Amino acid sequence: MRIPYLILPNPIGVNSTTVSQSLLDNKVNMRFYGADLAWHHGPISFLAEIGQVKFEKLLLTDGANNLYPNQSIKNSFWIVKAGYLLNEKSPHKFEPYISYSEYKPQIVIVGSGANARLYGDATNFVGANQLTAGQDRSTLGKIKQLGLGINYYYRNENFRWTIEYTKFDEERNKINNDAVTIQFQWIF
Numbered sequence: 001m002r003i004p005y006l007i008l009p010n011p012i013g014v015n016s017t018t019v020s021q022s023l024l025d026n027k028v029n030m031r032f033y034g035a036d037l038a039w040h041h042g043p044i045s046f047l048a049e050i051g052q053v054k055f056e057k058l059l060l061t062d063g064a065n066n067l068y069p070n071q072s073i074k075n076s077f078w079i080v081k082a083g084y085l086l087n088e089k090s091p092h093k094f095e096p097y098i099s100y101s102e103y104k105p106q107i108v109i110v111g112s113g114a115n116a117r118l119y120g121d122a123t124n125f126v127g128a129n130q131l132t133a134g135q136d137r138s139t140l141g142k143i144k145q146l147g148l149g150i151n152y153y154y155r156n157e158n159f160r161w162t163i164e165y166t167k168f169d170e171e172r173n174k175i176n177n178d179a180v181t182i183q184f185q186w187i188f
Contacts, residue, residue, distance in 0.1 A: 019061060019065045019067065022059065022067060023059055023061075026057065026058075026059040026069075027057065028055055028056065028057050028058055029055070029056040029057050030053065030054070030055050030056075031053070031054045031056075032051065032052070032053050032054075033051060033052045033054075034049065034050065034051030034052070035049070035050055035051070036048065036049035036050075037049075042088075043084055043085040043086070043088050044082070044083075044084055044085075045081075045082065045083045045084075045085070045095070045097075046080075046081070046082050046083075047079070047080070047081040047082075048078075048079070048080050048081075049077075049078065049079045050076075050077070050078040050079075051076065051077050051078075052074060052075065052076040052077075053074075053075045053076075054072065054073070054074045054075075055072060055073045055074075056070075056072045057069075057070055057071075057072075058070075058071040058072060058073065058119075059071070060108070060110045060117070060119055061110070061117065062110050062111025062112075062115045062116060062117050063111060063114060063115035063116070063117055063130060064111070064115045066110075066111060066115070068110040068111075071108055071110070071119075072108075073105070073106050073108055073119060073120050074106045075103070075104065075105040075106060075120070075121070076103075076104050077101060077102065077103045077104065078101065078102055079099060079100070079101035080099065080100055080101070081097060081098070081099035081100075081147075082097060082098055082099075083095045083096065083097030083098075083151070084096060084097075091154060091155045092152070092153075092154060093151075093152070093153040093154075094150055094151070094152055094153075095150065095151040095152075095153070096148075096149070096150045097147075097148075097149055097150070097151065098146075098147065098148055098149075099145075099146070099147040099149075100144075100145070100146055100147075101144075101145045101147075102142060102143070102144050102145070103142065103143045103145070104141075104142045105120045105121035105139075105140075105141070105142075106120050107119070107120040107121065107136075107139050107141065108120055109131070114130075116130060116131045117129050117130055118130065118131070118136060118138055118139050120139060121139050121140050121141070136172055136173070137173060138173070139172050139173065140170040140171065140172055140173055140175070141170060141171030141172035141173075142170075142171040143168060143169070143170050143171070144168070144169040145166060145167070145168050145169075146166070146167045146169075147164050147165070147166045147167075148164065148165050149162055149163060149164030149165065150162070150163060150164075157185075157187070158185075158186065158187040158188070159185070159186055159187075160183075160184070160185040160186075161182070161183070161184055161185075162181075162182070162183040162184075162185075163180070163181070163182050163183075164180070164181050164183075165178070165179075165180050166178065166179045166180075166181065
């Protein structure tokens with residue numbers, strides 16, 4: 001179980017020097033709550049995790065640089081992963097696995113009309129952080145992720161190669177971001 005607490009500078013930037021100074025002077029509280037469970041029995045492994053990240057005391061701005069103090073954004077997630085270890089008596093071990101997760105950010109809108117701005121997940125990553133003709137084109141919303149992979153271990157878990165295909169499904173604005181990843185782990 002994890003409960004870290006951080007005080008951070010306000011994570012928003014604008015083109016106004018006066019407003020930028022207000023944002024820099026505004027300290028944000030960030031809390032992360034999480035719990036996870038790992039279970040191994042013979043060749044079967046299972047992992048489950050749930051968590052939440054909450055930002056409080058945010059100072060947000062709309063398109064006219066009006067300030068909206070004491071805003072908060074809460075993002076939550078959960079993941080499950082199951083694997084089965086093949087040829088566990090051999091020095092060359094293979095473990096196929098499947099994972100599924102959901103990430104659910106809270107989207108906050110400040111301002112109205114052409115000055116409305118969105119905050120919460122990937123704003124300004126997908127598109128401009130504003131409503132265009134009343135439509136959100138800048139946030140992803142809830143993201144579902146399905147992963148299929150295989151781990152290769154040599155002798156024990158200290159030496160591992162992983163290859164995984166991950167399919168992402170965004171709730172609000174779809175982006176082409178499915179991925180194949182290769183990872184290496186060496187614990188010494």
